[in-house]
Amino acid sequence: MQNNKNPIDTAFKERIYTLIGSIPMGKVAAYGQLARLAGAPNQSRAVGRLLKNLPAKSTLPWHRVINSQGKISFSIESEKYQQQRKLLTAEGVIFKNNKVSLKTYQWLA
DNA sequence: CACCTGACGCGTA
DNA sequence: TTACGCGCCAGGT
Numbered sequence: 001m002q003n004n005k006n007p008i009d010t011a012f013k014e015r016i017y018t019l020i021g022s023i024p025m026g027k028v029a030a031y032g033q034l035a036r037l038a039g040a041p042n043q044s045r046a047v048g049r050l051l052k053n054l055p056a057k058s059t060l061p062w063h064r065v066i067n068s069q070g071k072i073s074f075s076i077e078s079e080k081y082q083q084q085r086k087l088l089t090a091e092g093v094i095f096k097n098n099k100v101s102l103k104t105y106q107w108l109a
Numbered sequence: 110c111a112c113c114t115g116a117c118g119c120g121t122a
Numbered sequence: 123t124t125a126c127g128c129g130c131c132a133g134g135t
Contacts, residue, residue: 031117044117073116
């Protein structure tokens, strides 16, 4: 266990993980949206870092997290882009001109 | 220690 | 609608 870790950062991380885990299949959430729900409105980049450092063994639906433009935040040429898009398409998310419908975000109030 | 980079987002032009 | 700039800030060089 890491002793002097900042409890606030740890709590933030846990909240983000919980939120991501609560995203229903076929729906998505934006980095900034999650950060906001976790109580840290200007930390969208922190959410991105969390996912980047996410251990491969994790079962979190990281692919359901995209940016506020409704697009996947990887280069359209990258393998990661293709992988994420494939996962989303497999659960019914429709892409139109590389973007998902805004309705896809409506998984919460 | 300075400087760059990035799984972001928003306001302006 | 697309293009930039700036805020934010942990990590890497």
